[in-house]
Amino acid sequence: SQQGEEDPQALSIQEGENATMNCSYKTSINxxxxxxxxxxxxxxxxILIRSNEREKHSGRLxxxxxxxxxxxxxxxxxxxxxxxxxxxxxTVVLTGANSKLTFGKGITLSVRx
Amino acid sequence: xxxxxxxxxxxxxxxxxxxxxxxxxxxFQATTMFWYRQFPKQSLMLMATSNEGSKATYEQGxxxxxxxxxxxxxxxxxxxxTSAHPEDSSFYICSARDQTGDFxxxxxxxxxxxxxx
Numbered sequence: 001s002q003q004g005e006e007d008p009q010a011l012s013i014q015e016g017e018n019a020t021m022n023c024s025y026k027t028s029i030n031x032x033x034x035x036x037x038x039x040x041x042x043x044x045x046x047i048l049i050r051s052n053e054r055e056k057h058s059g060r061l062x063x064x065x066x067x068x069x070x071x072x073x074x075x076x077x078x079x080x081x082x083x084x085x086x087x088x089x090x091t092v093v094l095t096g097a098n099s100k101l102t103f104g105k106g107i108t109l110s111v112r113x
Numbered sequence: 114x115x116x117x118x119x120x121x122x123x124x125x126x127x128x129x130x131x132x133x134x135x136x137x138x139x140x141f142q143a144t145t146m147f148w149y150r151q152f153p154k155q156s157l158m159l160m161a162t163s164n165e166g167s168k169a170t171y172e173q174g175x176x177x178x179x180x181x182x183x184x185x186x187x188x189x190x191x192x193x194x195t196s197a198h199p200e201d202s203s204f205y206i207c208s209a210r211d212q213t214g215d216f217x218x219x220x221x222x223x224x225x226x227x228x229x230x
Contacts (some may be wrong), residue, residue, distance in 0.1 A: 035221075040221035042119075042206060043157075088156065098145070101208075101219055103157045 004089040004104030012110040020074040021107045023089030024069075030099065032065055034074045035088045039105075043088070045063075046074070081113040115141045118208050119222035126197055126229055134192045134225045136207030141188040143209035147219065148180070151204040163190050187212075197229045 023032070024088040030068045035045040048058045049072065056063050062075040076083055086106045092099050116139040126132050136146055144165045149157040154213040161177075163169040163184035171177045179201075190209075194201050205228050208219040 040204075040226070043221040045221070048218070071124070098162070100149070100162075103149075105116070105156045108154075 004085070004091050004102065005014055005056045005106045006089055006107045008107060009105070010110075011110065012036070013079055015079060015081055015111055015113050017037045017079055019079050019083070019109055019111070021074045021076075021087055021089075021109070023072045023090075024068065025072075025091045025104075026092060027091075028067075030065075030089045031092045032072050033092065033101070034061075034063060034072075035090060035103075039085070046087075061089045076109075079109075079111045080082065080096045080110050084109060084111045115139075115209075115211050115220040117207065117220045119174075119205075119207055119225050121225060122223060123226040124228070126227070128198055128229055129196055131193055131195045132197055132227060134189055134205055134207075134227075136190045136192070136209065136222055138188045138211075138220070141209075141211045141213065141220075144187060144188075144189040144212045145210040146184055147208045148182060148190075148192050149206045149208070151206060153204075154225040158209060160192075163219075178220040194227065197227070199229045202227055202229045 004023045009086045014015050031050045033048045035043045047058050047063050060077045065072045071087045088103050089100050090103045118137045120135045146163045148160045151157045160175045161169045161171045163182045165184045169182035184190040206224040208221040
């Protein structure tokens with residue numbers, strides 16, 4: 001079953017605008033990660049935020065995590081046409097000595113040039 | 114960064130035949146590898162977790178006799194789709210965990226697109 005649910009499912013913006021994507025999850029997590037996937041390609045890891053962190057930055061990316069609301073957001077600032085892709089949040093739950101990475105359904109981002 | 118490769122990147126096979134997909138960690142050792150499948154415009158669903166030298170752990174609903182996983186070394190895991198049918202057509206992605214890093218960090222391969230005719 002899927003742990004994360006992204007919102008919105010699809011987002012279309014103009015180049016230069018900011019894109020905000022949200023992810024909600026159901027159970028306690030160890031960390032949450034965001035990935036990008038270009039059409040028909042593999043996954044690219046964007047950023048990881050641990051459960052004891054509230055915000056992280058990486059270049060034009062800003063991720064927040066609110067464990068009380070069980071939600072995370074990914075902000076892409078000054079978007080570019082090359083940011084067009086599907087974005088997935090993935091939660092990591094620890095199970096004993098192992099961990100399980102579970103993906104949400106994904107958000108399709110289209111950036112118009 | 115850590116690199117995971119998959120081979121082949123795409124394959125077309127006839128119904129009833131078997132197909133083997135390889136997943137390799139190129140610059141690190143992976144005691145644990147994961148296999149996911151992804152249908153068009155959908156998310157990745159974990160199929161199984163393989164640990165080097167032991168049997169794979171399959172997720173509920175995944176047929177272990179149909180999707181054979183072998184993790185024979187610290188750098189190689191294989192997924193064999195046996196007696197493939199058109200409904201097995203999908204994008205298969207593997208990932209590997211670097212045993213020397215944080216144990217929840219996974220690195221993903223580029224995926225293998227399987228088309229069964």
